[in-house]
Amino acid sequence: MSYTVHFNLVWKYVPELLNGAVLSFQIAILAFLGGMIIGLAGASVKIFGGRLLRGAVQAYVSFFMNTPQLVQIYFFFFALPQAGILLTPYQAVLVGMTLNAGAYLTEIQRAGFLSVRKSELEAAETLGMSLPQTIWHVIFPHICKVLFPPLSNHYIIMTLGTSMAAIFGVEELTGRAFNVNAITFRSIEVFIITAGIYVGITILASAILVFAGRWLFRVKGKVF
Amino acid sequence: MSYLNIENLHASYGHNLVLQGIDISVEKGEIVSLIGPSGSGKSTLLRALVGLTKPHLGAVRLEGRRIDYSNKRSLREAREHFAIVFQQYNLFQNMTALKNVTIAPVKVKKRKAEEVEKEALTLLEKVGLRDKIHSYPDELSGGQQQRVAIARALAFRPNILLLDEITSALDPELVKEVLDTIRMLAREGMTMLIVSHEMAFVREVSSKTVFMDEGKVVEIGPPDQVLNHPRTPRAKEFMAKILRH
Amino acid sequence: MIESLWEEIPRFFTYYNCVFLLEATARTLTLTGIGCLIGFALGFYLAVARLYPGMMFLPLRAGIIFYVEFFRRVPFLVTLMLIFFFCQGFRLEVSVFTVALITVCLIAGSYTAEIVRAGFESVHHTQWEAGEVMNFSLGQKLRFVVIPQAWKVILPPAFSFFIAFIKDTALASQIGVVELTYVGKVFNNKGFSPVLAFGAILVLYYLISYPLARFGVWMEKRLVLSKH
Numbered sequence: 001m002s003y004t005v006h007f008n009l010v011w012k013y014v015p016e017l018l019n020g021a022v023l024s025f026q027i028a029i030l031a032f033l034g035g036m037i038i039g040l041a042g043a044s045v046k047i048f049g050g051r052l053l054r055g056a057v058q059a060y061v062s063f064f065m066n067t068p069q070l071v072q073i074y075f076f077f078f079a080l081p082q083a084g085i086l087l088t089p090y091q092a093v094l095v096g097m098t099l100n101a102g103a104y105l106t107e108i109q110r111a112g113f114l115s116v117r118k119s120e121l122e123a124a125e126t127l128g129m130s131l132p133q134t135i136w137h138v139i140f141p142h143i144c145k146v147l148f149p150p151l152s153n154h155y156i157i158m159t160l161g162t163s164m165a166a167i168f169g170v171e172e173l174t175g176r177a178f179n180v181n182a183i184t185f186r187s188i189e190v191f192i193i194t195a196g197i198y199v200g201i202t203i204l205a206s207a208i209l210v211f212a213g214r215w216l217f218r219v220k221g222k223v224f
Numbered sequence: 225m226s227y228l229n230i231e232n233l234h235a236s237y238g239h240n241l242v243l244q245g246i247d248i249s250v251e252k253g254e255i256v257s258l259i260g261p262s263g264s265g266k267s268t269l270l271r272a273l274v275g276l277t278k279p280h281l282g283a284v285r286l287e288g289r290r291i292d293y294s295n296k297r298s299l300r301e302a303r304e305h306f307a308i309v310f311q312q313y314n315l316f317q318n319m320t321a322l323k324n325v326t327i328a329p330v331k332v333k334k335r336k337a338e339e340v341e342k343e344a345l346t347l348l349e350k351v352g353l354r355d356k357i358h359s360y361p362d363e364l365s366g367g368q369q370q371r372v373a374i375a376r377a378l379a380f381r382p383n384i385l386l387l388d389e390i391t392s393a394l395d396p397e398l399v400k401e402v403l404d405t406i407r408m409l410a411r412e413g414m415t416m417l418i419v420s421h422e423m424a425f426v427r428e429v430s431s432k433t434v435f436m437d438e439g440k441v442v443e444i445g446p447p448d449q450v451l452n453h454p455r456t457p458r459a460k461e462f463m464a465k466i467l468r469h
Numbered sequence: 470m471i472e473s474l475w476e477e478i479p480r481f482f483t484y485y486n487c488v489f490l491l492e493a494t495a496r497t498l499t500l501t502g503i504g505c506l507i508g509f510a511l512g513f514y515l516a517v518a519r520l521y522p523g524m525m526f527l528p529l530r531a532g533i534i535f536y537v538e539f540f541r542r543v544p545f546l547v548t549l550m551l552i553f554f555f556c557q558g559f560r561l562e563v564s565v566f567t568v569a570l571i572t573v574c575l576i577a578g579s580y581t582a583e584i585v586r587a588g589f590e591s592v593h594h595t596q597w598e599a600g601e602v603m604n605f606s607l608g609q610k611l612r613f614v615v616i617p618q619a620w621k622v623i624l625p626p627a628f629s630f631f632i633a634f635i636k637d638t639a640l641a642s643q644i645g646v647v648e649l650t651y652v653g654k655v656f657n658n659k660g661f662s663p664v665l666a667f668g669a670i671l672v673l674y675y676l677i678s679y680p681l682a683r684f685g686v687w688m689e690k691r692l693v694l695s696k697h
Contacts, residue, residue, distance in 0.1 A: 068637070071639055078667065082663065187557070191550045276602065
């Protein structure tokens with residue numbers, strides 16, 4: 001046991017790490033939004049689509065949910081150039097994460113859509129509400145309320161998932177941690193601080209999401 | 225000194241200060257009934273006696289000795305004297321009726337399994353459930369579950385039986401079977417504290433009735449007096465409302 | 470391109486390569502399996518320890534909460550690096566597999582502690598109370614009343630976690646553990662088409678994960694139906 005901890009050598013790199021965290025956030029948000037669009041389309045197909053389309057979506061969802069995100073990104077990173085598509089590491093990571101998210105978000109949204117009870121729709125009909133009114137006042141709020149917790153949860157998971165972008169040289173939080181480590185060689189301190197930043201940003205994200213959920217959709221939630 | 229003395233007891237239920245100074249004494253063999261509106265603290269009083277909620281002022285004395293609810297040993301010792309039957313029966317869902325009755329004497333009181341099982345069979349027979357000993361709680365009716373709960377309490381060999389509105393959660397036709405069991409225990413001289421809304425039963429079985437309201441004892445006396453000829457205005461008001469049904 | 474892929478297949482699926490792939494698959498499963506078993510035991514004891522009441526045990530409870538939140542909010546890769554450099558810094562001569570195993574145990578422990586805690590809380594508090602008034606110790610309450618009722622709530626999420634974690638261990642390849650993803654990189658570096666190399670890896674992960682996921686669904690259905 002001969003390692004002594006010298007945090008002071010690493011503190012000055014914290015701003016750089018935090019800038020990396022901003023990039024992590026960017027990747028997570030973009031992949032999430034892209035995944036939401038795919039998910040919306042996918043969920044709609046799975047509920048309303050014909051057999052062939054449903055089968056295709058199911059194959060996509062099954063494939064991306066049962067294989068690791070890292071290997072998916074490796075695949076795109078190395079295989080797409082062979083097909084003539086040249087992507088930067090950042091773009092490859094984004095493509096991989098978006099497609100991965102799309103699969104999970106398809107399932108989440110599908111469950112959310114199916115949770116609308118027939119009884120609610122019947123009640124709206126007997127009250128004389130038109131279809132657009134029913135959608136806006138009954139279906140939409142219900143779905144938002146049901147979807148908010150699992151979507152928030154998955155977003156946090158994706159934020160942590162951005163760390164594998166470092167493997168491809170992307171300078172998000174973990175990537176910068178590798179850089180700082182290479183400069184200072186204070187590995188334990190660097191990664192403790194990095195871990196701390198991840199804990200911090202996920203707690204912050206959880207807190208914001210919980211309060212947004214309570215305020216917008218009256219969804220009860222806890223940060224811990 | 226009575227068998228059980230409750231002196232100036234203050235206790236909370238959650239964040240609410242429910243009991244605001246309760247004074248009650250119970251002799252051996254006495255059956256004391258607690259009546260009053262909901263929220264008056266009757267259940268909280270029973271819960272406080274067994275330490276499910278810690279009193280923060282006042283004292284409870286058993287045979288003259290004070291129970292220290294913040295001391296683990298004192299609390300454990302005190303609990304050996306009490307057994308409580310809950311409104312919602314609270315049977316262990318993962319055990320048969322027989323197991324529910326035998327588990328505490330065997331595992332906690334460390335008695336011999338064969339001896340306890342014999343006693344349990346006698347008790348379950350006594351409450352009329354000999355043919356249901358291997359049934360699980362979700363296979364029993366409310367009245368049957370409550371009778372198992374009573375058998376379970378008796379197997380614990382308590383000196384004082386606490387009954388917390390044991391018929392309130394039952395369908396009307398199941399109430400009689402439970403009350404009959406209590407009548408039998410009363411004849412056998414068991415000391416009991418009964419919280420109940422069944423006024424006729426209260427009058428029949430108890431030797432002393434306590435009317436509680438807003439965490440305080442408002443009136444104490446023989447059941448006939450408290451129920452039929454209440455002296456305090458609050459008690460009069462309550463009785464009038466109850467008897468109008 | 471399809472033609473060159475087709476030609477490459479016999480070169481790819483040589484005996485040696487296939488054995489290599491199978492060994493790596495075994496290593497992935499071993500890493501996750503053993504790591505999760507140890508992690509589940511750890512998480513279980515942490516969840517129980519968290520129940521110890523009173524001011525005396527407040528540091529213990531706080532420590533457990535801190536541990537659980539920490540390892541749930543840090544990416545696998547970062548935790549892996551922490552353990553790696555920790556072992557290195559304190560001159561612990563351990564293999565990279567051991568480093569990865571420790572990481573898996575720590576993370577599985579934290580997730581399990583949460584799952585078990587939720588399981589305990591799913592048992593109605595009146596069940597706990599009934600035991601309490603009859604002088605059951607914490608251990609007796611857990612053993613005779615709570616766990617027999619809670620395990621059905623604990624098992625499905627625990628199993629789901631295990632299946633999901635098989636995919637997370639792909640990151641162990643970054644410190645050189647010869648598991649499935651590492652083999653994909655090796656084949657890619659050797660010059661095989663990445664479609665074939667990583668494609669094979671993806672298929673193998675799928676073949677592991679999908680049947681397990683189906684089993685998990687079946688098990689959950691069985692648990693809901695079964696009574697005692």
